[in-house]
Amino acid sequence: MTTLRTLAWTLAATAAFSALTLSGGAPSPASHDPADLVIHNAKVHTVDPTRPEAQALAIVGDRIRAVGSEEEIRAWIAPGTRVLDARGATVLPGFNDSHVHFVDGSLGLSQVQLGDATSRQEFTRRVAAYARGLQKGQWVLGGGWDHEKFPGATMPTREWIDQVTPDNPVWLDRYDGHMGLANSAALALAGVDRNTPDPPGGTILHDAEGNPTGALKDAAAGLVQRKIPPPSDEQLTRAVRAGLDEARRVGLTSVQDISHAQEMRVYQKLLAAGELTARFYCITPIQQYESPARAGITAGFGNDWIRTGALKGFADGSLGSTTALFFEPYNDAPATRGLFNAMMLPEGHMLQMAQPADAAGLQIAIHAIGDRAIHEILTIYEEVARRNGAATARGRRWRIEHVQHLRPSDYEAFARLGVVASMQPYHAIDDGRWAEKRIGHERAKSSYAWRSLLDHGARLAFGTDWNVAPLDPLLGLYAAVTRATLDGKNPQGWIPEQKITLAEAIEAYTLGSAYAEFTDTQKGSITPGKLADIVILDADLFRIPAEKIKDAKVVKTIVGGQIVFSAD
Numbered sequence: 001m002t003t004l005r006t007l008a009w010t011l012a013a014t015a016a017f018s019a020l021t022l023s024g025g026a027p028s029p030a031s032h033d034p035a036d037l038v039i040h041n042a043k044v045h046t047v048d049p050t051r052p053e054a055q056a057l058a059i060v061g062d063r064i065r066a067v068g069s070e071e072e073i074r075a076w077i078a079p080g081t082r083v084l085d086a087r088g089a090t091v092l093p094g095f096n097d098s099h100v101h102f103v104d105g106s107l108g109l110s111q112v113q114l115g116d117a118t119s120r121q122e123f124t125r126r127v128a129a130y131a132r133g134l135q136k137g138q139w140v141l142g143g144g145w146d147h148e149k150f151p152g153a154t155m156p157t158r159e160w161i162d163q164v165t166p167d168n169p170v171w172l173d174r175y176d177g178h179m180g181l182a183n184s185a186a187l188a189l190a191g192v193d194r195n196t197p198d199p200p201g202g203t204i205l206h207d208a209e210g211n212p213t214g215a216l217k218d219a220a221a222g223l224v225q226r227k228i229p230p231p232s233d234e235q236l237t238r239a240v241r242a243g244l245d246e247a248r249r250v251g252l253t254s255v256q257d258i259s260h261a262q263e264m265r266v267y268q269k270l271l272a273a274g275e276l277t278a279r280f281y282c283i284t285p286i287q288q289y290e291s292p293a294r295a296g297i298t299a300g301f302g303n304d305w306i307r308t309g310a311l312k313g314f315a316d317g318s319l320g321s322t323t324a325l326f327f328e329p330y331n332d333a334p335a336t337r338g339l340f341n342a343m344m345l346p347e348g349h350m351l352q353m354a355q356p357a358d359a360a361g362l363q364i365a366i367h368a369i370g371d372r373a374i375h376e377i378l379t380i381y382e383e384v385a386r387r388n389g390a391a392t393a394r395g396r397r398w399r400i401e402h403v404q405h406l407r408p409s410d411y412e413a414f415a416r417l418g419v420v421a422s423m424q425p426y427h428a429i430d431d432g433r434w435a436e437k438r439i440g441h442e443r444a445k446s447s448y449a450w451r452s453l454l455d456h457g458a459r460l461a462f463g464t465d466w467n468v469a470p471l472d473p474l475l476g477l478y479a480a481v482t483r484a485t486l487d488g489k490n491p492q493g494w495i496p497e498q499k500i501t502l503a504e505a506i507e508a509y510t511l512g513s514a515y516a517e518f519t520d521t522q523k524g525s526i527t528p529g530k531l532a533d534i535v536i537l538d539a540d541l542f543r544i545p546a547e548k549i550k551d552a553k554v555v556k557t558i559v560g561g562q563i564v565f566s567a568d
């Protein structure tokens with residue numbers, strides 16, 4: 001992207017730099033190495049309060065070395081310095097997604113995609129087209145469907161797909177991962193019939209005749225999922241390569257991944273091969289807390305590329321599946337208040353895992369969506385703090401994942417207990433289309449309560465929950481700033497008083513996420529000394545109308561000083 005203008009600036013700067021070298025009066029160039037990379041003509045939004053705005057920055061090796069005006073940064077240019085002209089657009093710290101299912105998202109790139117299916121016909125057509133390419137007995141996998149998008153919000157049943165998949169078992173996740181649809185072949189493999197009882201923490205949906213419809217909620221999904229052969233290392237590696245490609249394209253330089261052992265091995269293999277272009281924080285299942293604890297692993301253990309030491313647990317399900325746990329019943333399903341996840345049962349079980357895990361120095365991150373689930377986890381954290389005593393010097397940085405619908409009386413507990421609210425703004429503009437049908441307006445007022453949480457001193461970390469939502473961080477910023485639901489029905493924002501500013505949303509998606517993984521001294525802002533993880537956009541985000549933020553594009557993604565993505 002060497003425009004004439006860039007070239008002229010480069011030459012002038014190089015001349016100035018040489019003159020300094022010879023004159024000897026000005027700061028000696030030997031006092032610092034010349035930059036490997038300089039970005040200039042930029043609106044650098046640093047997320048660093050000591051210098052919030054700048055025009056240019058210099059990178060040496062994998063670190064940011066200087067941030068300043070055009071004048072100041074010019075001194076870092078020497079022959080061999082690569083100079084990028086940002087053309088007056090916003091430059092930000094690389095985005096850090098605080099909650100992804102990287103392998104699911106990556107595998108999903110090559111599975112049946114139902115995220116934008118809006119009718120039974122379309123649903124069936126896509127499954128049929130996919131199944132045609134498979135051999136007999138191979139699984140049809142994928143999903144992303146949302147019955148709220150079908151006429152009358154009709155729940156899909158196995159009849160939708162049985163005829164086009166007579167020889168292939170099918171498992172299609174709902175977009176939130178808390179429900180899925182099996183065909184008859186898959187139900188038969190799993191031995192699920194009209195007499196199968198609901199497992200604890202799960203529900204088998206039945207039709208009017210009492211036969212399973214194929215839709216299985218939460219723990220019941222495991223009945224079928226257990227029968228799906230796991231992907232090979234080779235398949236996973238191929239998928240993760242595609243996922244990394246997607247991450248580079250959208251400006252993600254770090255992801256916090258809900259990981260399992262096989263996935264962590266794949267990331268390490270890609271790192272050794274020099275192919276890892278995003279930094280991973282691997283959050284492993286809390287049920288297995290004894291393994292890292294026995295190995296002496298504590299929160300944030302690892303290197304600049306792969307860290308671990310955090311544990312993921314579940315308190316409840318999801319709003320869409322009416323399994324998020326509330327104090328009061330659902331407005332549209334008065335017989336239920338939602339479900340505790342099986343990890344919360346019997347009572348005290350989560351505490352029995354959380355206390356020793358915390359004592360071992362591991363970080364705990366628990367999924368909680370309904371107000372009761374969130375409250376229960378806050379109560380458990382408080383009890384762990386009481387039993388284990390004051391936090392270590394480092395602080396625990398407990399997390400609650402999602403924090404979607406909470407009671408105003410619980411806002412203050414986040415700051416008091418030091419709990420990071422790890423949230424996904426895109427869910428608000430997606431679920432916001434129908435959430436009030438489920439929980440009414442009063443409970444909606446403290447849903448996705450970013451403004452209230454910040455005002456009560458809480459720390460926010462933003463992400464997507466990919467594959468549940470699209471991976472693009474600009475969609476998240478757009479959602480946080482506008483709260484404009486995807487159906488176009490709330491152009492001024494759904495519960496507009498909970499909007500936050502663009503600067504606050506960017507901070508949550510960069511420094512906030514870094515804080516949530518104990519790396520805020522290493523990344524999350526454009527600060528000299530930090531890792532050179534940077535994105536250059538094609539627009540000045542602070543100048544364009546908020547509704548245009550979602551249309552902005554990443555022009556360059558830089559990780560550790562290396563340009564890993566260029567739009568041109």
Ligand SMILES: [Zn+2]
Nearest residue numbers: 099101258465
């Ligand atoms: Zn998730």
